[in-house]
Amino acid sequence: MSVHDALVEGGHRVIPVGIARDGAWHLSDPTFRPFRADGRAVELSVPAGVLRVVDHEAEFDVVFPVLHGPQGEDGIVQGLLETCGVPYVGCGVLGSALSMDKDLAKRVVEAAGIETTPWQRVFRHDWDMGQRSVMDGAAHTLGYPMFVKPSAQGSSIGVQRVEDETRLKDAINSAFRYDSKVIIERAVDGREIEVGVLDGPRASVPGEVIVENGFYTYDAKYADDSSRFEAPAQLSEAAARRVRILAEQVFAELGLSGLARVDFFYDRVSRRFLFNEANALPGFTSISGFPKMWIASGMTYAELCSHLIDAAFTRHEERSRLAIR
Ligand SMILES: Nc1ncnc2c1ncn2[C@@H]1O[C@H](COP(=O)(O)OP(=O)(O)O)[C@@H](O)[C@H]1O
Ligand SMILES: [Mg+2]
Incomplete structure (x- = not known):
């Protein structure tokens, strides 16, 4: 390990x-x-x-x-x-919980004026009350293709791309196996750009997940080699600067600390960055995206580990100094 x-x-x-x-x-x-x-x-x-x-x-x-x-x-x-x-x-209770819940994270990020993929949230209660109206509502406001996801999961578990109405119901039902809240998103034709962030907030150079079929599935993440990670991502200087600033803003807005990876789609059509999700405990093996982005930013893996440990002590001391009453 x-x-x-x-x-x-x-x-x-x-x-x-x-x-x-x-x-x-x-x-x-x-x-x-x-x-x-x-x-x-x-x-x-x-x-x-x-x-x-x-x-x-x-x-x-x-x-x-x-x-x-x-x-x-x-x-x-x-x-x-x-x-x-x-x-x-790493992150505390609030930042961890908030970034785990995609719906709430998107709400907070959007309220801070950062663009995010258009979405609709569905509570189990809404789904039980009227499947037809949920599906019609999503088709009307988002249009096909869509992505259906459990609000709080990860590793692409329960995430499905839905091309048309025939598959939507099954996709929603299967997302509800993992969480009692599901989000339906408009599918974006975008590059998957990620940024590592440390306390400061301080952003790494951006990286890019390059996926064969445009969907970074569980298998693509862990099992096969249909995807690769490139750091730094090939972006213009201005675009790289923009996404780093956005990542730092997201880190602050979501109350993250220690480390986080903030993921965006870089829309091929509008050339805008859309916030996708934040990960409070990003993959951390030496071949994972987060360390690769910091290595590309000039840090060694060992330096990154000891920096995180120092930050843990600093945060602990700061929190212990806070007044309780
Ligand atoms: N709205 C979307 N448009 C296009 N692709 C998407 C969209 N949402 C998710 N994906 C694809 O599905 C993958 C997993 O979704 P994501 O929201 O990142 O969930 P997880 O937390 O499981 O990583 C993404 O990396 C991307 O390849
Ligand atoms: Mg993801």
Whole structure:
């Protein structure tokens, strides 16, 4: 695991903890692939923030979360770490939760005057009350093709491109398997431009996901090689500057901290950037987009890791200085 190796090389002592499917925390062997959380059981004590490994305690200074999706990237683990008073890398509870919920993130970003892909949100209640009116409403305001997604997921899970009415109902039903809120978006003919952001906010050079068939699916992300990531993205200087500023604004508006990757579509027709989503815990292996963009901006992977750890301590100290009453 890249983060593990970089931290060890940087002189840190790492206690790798994995989360099993049932939610239990275990010591894990990061060199074993596929990664398995099957070592001795651990628990984090509240409020002392001590890791109890079966019956002996391990002291640590900071947590580096390397997680994806709901129950990890959405503020839940961050809330636990806050409760334990433990410094941790990355975004806090609000920024994590807000960027996990695509509908709410788009609302906040749009309210700040940043363009986002036109969308409609559907609560399960609306869908149960009238499928016809939801589908007609989407066709009327957005038009085909559309993208249907669970509002809070990731890794393209439950995301479907819908070409016409025949597939819309199934797509919405399957998105509702993952969340009780679904968003329907107008399909954009755009390049997928991403920006890494660190505290400041400070944006990296933009990168681009180049996908074979215009849809960055789960398999394209993790399983096959039908996509590649280019950093820096081939953009004019002015366009690159524009998207970096937008990414920094999104970082601030969504209350993000530590690190985040902000994703846009660069509309081929209007030549405008449309906010797609923000990721509070972006992929972080040495071949993931986020580190690649920082490496292209002149930082090494190891520098990035130690910068994030320093930022975790700074944020923790700042928060502990805040008045409670
Ligand atoms: N409105 C859209 N227009 C065109 N392509 C889209 C749109 N929404 C999503 N996609 C495609 O689907 C992929 C996954 O959607 P995204 O909203 O990024 O969800 P996730 O959080 O799962 O990454 C995107 O990377 C892009 O390839
Ligand atoms: Mg995405």
